[in-house]
Amino acid sequence: MPRSGIRGLDTVAWGDHLCLFYKSTAELRQLLTHYFQTGLADGECCVWITSPSLTEGDALEALQLSMPQIRGYLGTGQLEILPYTQWYVDNGKFRSDAILASWLTKLHNATRRGFAGLRVAGDASWLSSREQRHEFIAYEQKVTDAVSAQRILALCTYPSAGWIPEEMLQVMQCHGSVLLPSSGGWKAIDIGRS
Amino acid sequence: MEAHVADFIHRGIQAGDTVITIATKERREGFGHYLRTAYPDVEGRIDVLSCYSALDADEVLSTFLVDARPDRSRFFATMDDVFSKPAREGRTIRVFGEMVTRLWQEGQPEAAIALEEFWNELAHRYTFSLLCAYPLSLFSEDNTQRFLETCAAHSRLSFPLHRASV
Numbered sequence: 602m603p604r605s606g607i608r609g610l611d612t613v614a615w616g617d618h619l620c621l622f623y624k625s626t627a628e629l630r631q632l633l634t635h636y637f638q639t640g641l642a643d644g645e646c647c648v649w650i651t652s653p654s655l656t657e658g659d660a661l662e663a664l665q666l667s668m669p670q671i672r673g674y675l676g677t678g679q680l681e682i683l684p685y686t687q688w689y690v691d692n693g694k695f696r697s698d699a700i701l702a703s704w705l706t707k708l709h710n711a712t713r714r715g716f717a718g719l720r721v722a723g724d725a726s727w728l729s730s731r732e733q734r735h736e737f738i739a740y741e742q743k744v745t746d747a748v749s750a751q752r753i754l755a756l757c758t759y760p761s762a763g764w765i766p767e768e769m770l771q772v773m774q775c776h777g778s779v780l781l782p783s784s785g786g787w788k789a790i791d792i793g794r795s
Numbered sequence: 796m797e798a799h800v801a802d803f804i805h806r807g808i809q810a811g812d813t814v815i816t817i818a819t820k821e822r823r824e825g826f827g828h829y830l831r832t833a834y835p836d837v838e839g840r841i842d843v844l845s846c847y848s849a850l851d852a853d854e855v856l857s858t859f860l861v862d863a864r865p866d867r868s869r870f871f872a873t874m875d876d877v878f879s880k881p882a883r884e885g886r887t888i889r890v891f892g893e894m895v896t897r898l899w900q901e902g903q904p905e906a907a908i909a910l911e912e913f914w915n916e917l918a919h920r921y922t923f924s925l926l927c928a929y930p931l932s933l934f935s936e937d938n939t940q941r942f943l944e945t946c947a948a949h950s951r952l953s954f955p956l957h958r959a960s961v
Contacts, residue, residue, distance in 0.1 A: 622943055766934040766942040773946075774954050781947035790946065793953040 603718065603754055606639025607632060609786020615718055615752045618745045619789065620772055621780035622761040626654050629758055632787075633722055634663045636756060640720035641674050645754075646711035647720045652685045654726035654760060679716065685727045695733065697740035701747055708753055718752035725759045734768060742775040749777070756780075796928050797822075799953070800891050801829040803926050807889040808847060809836075813881035817850045818893040826891075846886070850877070852893045863903055865910045871917070878921045888923035895945075899933045904941050911948035 602612040623629045640647045651657045660682050664671045674680035708719045728734050773779045773792050780787040807814040859869035881888050898907035934942040
């Protein structure tokens, strides 16, 4: 089982599709830095999709502070840091099936190159309208179904500000687990359906 | 929501567990009605079953609230009265609790979160499963952190299909 790199949560499982709501950019930066550091150290291929709340430059700077050799990982392709505009949006359109296929291609390439698996994180702070959010939530459900049997670990991060509880529930529902703050760290809570 | 809770109660009764509901009168009557309708096998039995206790949420709350805040030692004294007998008998205990919801409804979020923590502490003393249910209307855009804290106080979250309201 892969180590999570998330305080309070020692291990996770391949196929996990996790979500969390963060309070601040500082919290997000710290969490994702440890998450990706762990994946890189453990020989996983890592893809960090950034958004306006924590940009590509911010992400690289945060990783570089704790891993001076970070550019080496970028050079070998073990790490990619991409802005959401290069991943989620194509000519101004959000095409969920194409994105999903791209994730599976990334996994295929990572496996072929001998990496232990694919560790990814995507941030949702770029979603501005209610329609965009609904479309993204539908995509998240597809991701849950598609990755559950794959050597992919996916963490989706959402800013808690601006989301109403009903939308938060919808986000939680379409993931297998939600990470919630607990004793200075995080704990994973399974989502069931009645 | 009543269907979900009624199913929780019914499964407990079927398994021979001790089932305790701590809910409003209206809600308890709703569960009873739903159980009798959906599960005819419990008809006529639910009120006389020694393993089923239906307690009033406000009455139980009044035993341990001090200045509108749950008092830890009073809470444990009350719960010891409720849990000790079935625990001594080695019975599996399942509880549906609505006291936290009542505190939310009365505009006491800090008290509600404190009570959640007491319940979690009680789980170190007794083995039981606790089901809580919250109307989504308790939480607004202004208190999403409270909503997340409430979620975090539980070990599992469950939502009705196609509708997020619990």
